[in-house]
Amino acid sequence: MKFLLFTLLSALLGVFLxxxxxxWVIMIAVTLLAALIRPSVWGGFLGGGLGMGLxxxxxxxxxxxxxxxALPDKMGALMGFGSGxxxxxxxxxxxxILGGCSGLLGVLSRNLIQKKPTDVYLG
Amino acid sequence: xxxxxxxxTLFLTCVLGVLVxxxxxxxxxxxxxxxxxxGFWQNSFSEDQLADxxxxxxxxxxxxxxxxxxxxxxxxxADNELDLxxxxxxxxxxxxxxxxxxxxxxxxxxLAEIVGPVALELDxxxxxxxxxxxxxxxxxxxxxxxxxxFALAEAYADGVNQYIAQLTDARLPVEYKLxxxxxxxxxxxxxxxxxxxxxxxxVGDRDLEYSNLKKILGKVNLDRLYPGFPSENDPVIEKERxxxxxxxxxxxxxxxxxxxxxxxxxxxxxxxEGTGSNNWAVSGKKTKNGNPILANxxxxxxxxxxxxxxxxxxxxxxxxxxxxxPGALGIxxxxxxxxxxxxxxxxxxxxxxxxxTFQDASRKAYKYGQEWKPTEFRVEEIGVKGQEVFLxxxxxxxxxxxxxxxxxxxxxxxxxxxxxxxxxxxxxxxQKTFIQLNKATNHxxxxxxxxxxxxxxxxxxxxxxxxDIAMRIQGKFPLKWEEQGKFFMDGADPRMEWQGYIPFEHxxxxxxxxxxxxxxxxxxxxxxxxxxxxxxxxxxxxxxxRLNRKLSGMEQITVEDMKALQYDSYNLQAxxxxxxxxxxxxxxxxxxxxxxxxxxxxxxxxxxxxPAKKGQTLYSIWFxxxxxxxxxxxxxxxxxxxxxxxxxxxxxxxxxxEDELFDVHMAAGVQTAHYHVRVGFDSLLVAMKKWESKxxxxxxxxxxxxxxxxxxxxxxxxxxxxxxxxxxAGILNATGSRxxxxxxMVVELGSTINAFGIYPGGQSGNPxxxxxxxxxxxxxxxxxxxxxxxxxxxxxxxxFKTILN
Numbered sequence: 070m071k072f073l074l075f076t077l078l079s080a081l082l083g084v085f086l087x088x089x090x091x092x093w094v095i096m097i098a099v100t101l102l103a104a105l106i107r108p109s110v111w112g113g114f115l116g117g118g119l120g121m122g123l124x125x126x127x128x129x130x131x132x133x134x135x136x137x138x139a140l141p142d143k144m145g146a147l148m149g150f151g152s153g154x155x156x157x158x159x160x161x162x163x164x165x166i167l168g169g170c171s172g173l174l175g176v177l178s179r180n181l182i183q184k185k186p187t188d189v190y191l192g
Numbered sequence: 193x194x195x196x197x198x199x200x201t202l203f204l205t206c207v208l209g210v211l212v213x214x215x216x217x218x219x220x221x222x223x224x225x226x227x228x229x230x231g232f233w234q235n236s237f238s239e240d241q242l243a244d245x246x247x248x249x250x251x252x253x254x255x256x257x258x259x260x261x262x263x264x265x266x267x268x269x270a271d272n273e274l275d276l277x278x279x280x281x282x283x284x285x286x287x288x289x290x291x292x293x294x295x296x297x298x299x300x301x302x303l304a305e306i307v308g309p310v311a312l313e314l315d316x317x318x319x320x321x322x323x324x325x326x327x328x329x330x331x332x333x334x335x336x337x338x339x340x341x342f343a344l345a346e347a348y349a350d351g352v353n354q355y356i357a358q359l360t361d362a363r364l365p366v367e368y369k370l371x372x373x374x375x376x377x378x379x380x381x382x383x384x385x386x387x388x389x390x391x392x393x394x395v396g397d398r399d400l401e402y403s404n405l406k407k408i409l410g411k412v413n414l415d416r417l418y419p420g421f422p423s424e425n426d427p428v429i430e431k432e433r434x435x436x437x438x439x440x441x442x443x444x445x446x447x448x449x450x451x452x453x454x455x456x457x458x459x460x461x462x463x464x465e466g467t468g469s470n471n472w473a474v475s476g477k478k479t480k481n482g483n484p485i486l487a488n489x490x491x492x493x494x495x496x497x498x499x500x501x502x503x504x505x506x507x508x509x510x511x512x513x514x515x516x517x518p519g520a521l522g523i524x525x526x527x528x529x530x531x532x533x534x535x536x537x538x539x540x541x542x543x544x545x546x547x548x549t550f551q552d553a554s555r556k557a558y559k560y561g562q563e564w565k566p567t568e569f570r571v572e573e574i575g576v577k578g579q580e581v582f583l584x585x586x587x588x589x590x591x592x593x594x595x596x597x598x599x600x601x602x603x604x605x606x607x608x609x610x611x612x613x614x615x616x617x618x619x620x621x622x623q624k625t626f627i628q629l630n631k632a633t634n635h636x637x638x639x640x641x642x643x644x645x646x647x648x649x650x651x652x653x654x655x656x657x658x659x660d661i662a663m664r665i666q667g668k669f670p671l672k673w674e675e676q677g678k679f680f681m682d683g684a685d686p687r688m689e690w691q692g693y694i695p696f697e698h699x700x701x702x703x704x705x706x707x708x709x710x711x712x713x714x715x716x717x718x719x720x721x722x723x724x725x726x727x728x729x730x731x732x733x734x735x736x737x738r739l740n741r742k743l744s745g746m747e748q749i750t751v752e753d754m755k756a757l758q759y760d761s762y763n764l765q766a767x768x769x770x771x772x773x774x775x776x777x778x779x780x781x782x783x784x785x786x787x788x789x790x791x792x793x794x795x796x797x798x799x800x801x802x803p804a805k806k807g808q809t810l811y812s813i814w815f816x817x818x819x820x821x822x823x824x825x826x827x828x829x830x831x832x833x834x835x836x837x838x839x840x841x842x843x844x845x846x847x848x849x850e851d852e853l854f855d856v857h858m859a860a861g862v863q864t865a866h867y868h869v870r871v872g873f874d875s876l877l878v879a880m881k882k883w884e885s886k887x888x889x890x891x892x893x894x895x896x897x898x899x900x901x902x903x904x905x906x907x908x909x910x911x912x913x914x915x916x917x918x919x920x921a922g923i924l925n926a927t928g929s930r931x932x933x934x935x936x937m938v939v940e941l942g943s944t945i946n947a948f949g950i951y952p953g954g955q956s957g958n959p960x961x962x963x964x965x966x967x968x969x970x971x972x973x974x975x976x977x978x979x980x981x982x983x984x985x986x987x988x989x990x991x992f993k994t995i996l997n
Contacts, residue, residue: 087229091361093209100205128228138236140366140960143909147370148219160226160233163212167223170205177198 072112079120103175117172122165243992264955281351290365299389329618345380352378397543439723444673469536472711488534498953546683620646651712663710664701733839759974803893818872948976
């Protein structure tokens with residue numbers, strides 16, 4: 070549950086906050102969000118990564134669709150990546166790594182201050 | 193353990209976050225570039241998708257309405273001139289900010305700041321030529337002598353700066369994102385600098401080459417191969433013109449001592465060959481509707497974003513439309529409700545070199561007559577990306593800057609020449625000329641406007657609704673004695689000074705000439721009866737004659753006829769020289785199948801350089817190889833020289849093919865024109881064999897491969913290659929592989945103005961926009977878009993509207 074919630078909220082941050090704030094603000098926000106929700110370690114990484122990466126991918130797909138601009142292809146050629154498609158993937162991968170690391174950092178920092186509960190009744 | 197994993201993750205995340213924000217060599221910072229909300233993806237939107245109903249522009253007296261037509265041409269309706277130019281600055285920046293900034297950086301010698309040490313030599317050269325120096329003087333002159341124009345230039349700059357202040361990362365032009373820098377503030381100084389830069393693009397000199405040629409050829413052959421006037425002179429101002437003024441006569445020194453060193457310098461970078469232009473106006477008596485028609489097509493390097501930006505500028509008292517120069521105020525080539533005007537380059541040698549004799553190594557004084565005159569030192573601070581500021585000391589004499597000296601290209605045998613150039617004076621006001629032309633309603637006001645104009649000299653064509661046509665060759669021209677400034681001069685000899693300037697009233701001009709048209713195509717401005725010395729190396733010999741022959745023969749002219757004439761691809765040079773060459777070739781080489789095929793192509797050719805024509809390709813190679821062979825020895829003397837022009841070469845081939853000038857001293861026997869034509873033909877066979885195996889198709893368009901190149905040549909993906917279009921150098925449609933008609937305009941001045949225009953690019957400077965290069969196919973085809981004046985509230989063909997307030 071926490072994983073899904075975290076992924077969804079990270080994605081929403083990507084959709085709305087990113088309009089006004091640069092990528093590194095999203096990174097900090099995802100970190101705080103992960104610390105707040107505290108998914109598992111893997112959940113933090115995957116959730117943050119998927120949240121930011123999929124949103125970035127989705128936005129590139131959306132922009133390409135509504136503009137039908139040749140710019141992604143031109144940029145792909147100019148940067149030596151070939152086509153606009155590879156730039157979409159690169160954008161998605163970059164978003165995934167940045168979001169993933171931020172999510173992971175958030176979970177780990179929360180783990181630092183959160184004492185592992187020792188008085189849990191284990192049956 | 194959890195501390196360790198936390199610290200490692202913290203470290204890695206921070207490092208990652210920082211790394212993706214840093215550039216690596218030529219690679220721009222990755223995350224800001226790829227971030228879909230702020231990076232290059234945002235530049236995919238075309239302007240109509242981002243249309244705003246209102247935008248904030250402060251300091252306006254009243255709201256300004258901007259209406260874009262379907263080609264994204266903005267029509268600005270302002271209440272007064274200050275608002276108008278503020279809005280022009282704002283709207284131009286909105287669509288062309290990167291380009292206008294980049295071009296002024298180039299003009300100021302500030303490219304190294306953004307691209308690093310590779311541009312340092314270029315920046316030093318630009319500064320040492322004194323462009324910025326001239327613009328600084330110009331701005332002080334403007335402040336003191338013409339505060340009204342200065343105020344308008346400040347309003348324009350304020351408009352640009354307000355746009356820059358509002359600019360978000362998302363809307364930042366993609367070139368900034370790729371080159372990783374940000375725009376800086378605009379100023380009136382930059383607008384002026386841009387106009388000075390035009391001089392740099394359009395004005396050259398060949399003092400060095402002619403000095404060398406005089407040594408190599410001797411005066412007799414020099415005059416023979418490089419005569420002052422061609423045998424068939426068809427000048428800008430018709431020959432029938434009577435010069436009804438008493439001219440000033442400069443005193444020619446009785447003995448002349450030119451600096452006689454062995455000269456082995458690299459000449460200054462010269463304007464690209466093929467940068468010329470056509471303009472003409474026909475009077476109502478020659479047109480079908482009885483209205484004057486004016487046409488203009490300036491030829492320049494073909495670049496993206498386009499050199500020109502189209503606009504309509506309106507106040508309640510005037511409405512003007514045409515091509516603007518992004519960064520300068522007003523319309524440069526265009527029309528209003530009463531008149532139309534256009535420009536072509538009036539090539540004339542206005543740049544001279546004086547040898548400076550310094551008193552000693554300190555260079556604090558130089559010899560002038562019997563005295564030692566003090567020099568001035570100007571220290572140029574050149575910012576270099578990734579390095580310390582480079583300080584360059586340039587010595588200024590009263591002539592101008594010493595371009596090459598001990599610290600710049602000192603390995604050259606001869607340094608310490610001062611460059612004298614009108615651009616350094618700063619006592620002209622070109623900006624005012626254009627602002628006044630925009631509002632002019634008749635010939636008197638047009639003439640009045642041109643009084644402020646000094647450089648680069650232009651042939652200003654004019655036509656008015658009231659039925660007048662005119663042409664004026666306007667520039668500030670030094671008063672020179674015969675051949676003054678054709679060669680290097682001795683700066684220590686005061687007799688070598690320019691002796692003043694040709695008065696404005698004596699500049700060549702014509703008004704409603706009998707023949708019913710005026711025209712210019714960069715040819716000789718006048719015939720030999722004009723009482724002042726006129727010289728330039730690069731006068732045109734073909735376009736002008738083709739143009740004047742056509743115009744003389746035409747009656748009942750329509751706008752369509754004038755469009756067709758701008759697109760005319762008749763190669764007069766080929767028509768005059770190919771029969772001579774075929775005759776000189778005789779039976780040489782015709783034994784092979786290929787040679788027969790090419791000769792058949794050539795003989796069947798009608799001399800039109802249309803895109804599919806093979807004859808044009810074959811002729812252009814054959815002629816180039818032939819002249820290469822003829823002048824090889826002259827060119828390989830080890831010193832820079834200019835080749836005799838094609839017109840003189842062809843005259844020599846046809847009139848005296850046995851001339852001793854054709855003899856190759858290195859080869860045995862005696863060579864004549866026959867020999868060179870055959871060598872040229874053999875080279876053609878070799879070149880064509882290579883071409884046919886590599887490319888196959890040798891149709892003209894496929895061979896010349898017209899390219900419209902982005903201002904950063906490395907950004908190949910932003911350029912447009914292999915445009916399928918005809919024309920070439922010396923042809924009215926002067927479109928070669930890298931230069932050609934940069935703007936075509938045809939205006940009929942009837943009761944309603946009927947106007948058409950096109951340029952090889954698009955209104956948007958953004959490579960992601962659908963308006964970036966949408967004009968190119970239309971232009972390549974010789975077609976136009978409608979440029980009629982739009983009234984406020986006109987609803988037809990509106991793309992979107994924006995209110996500035």
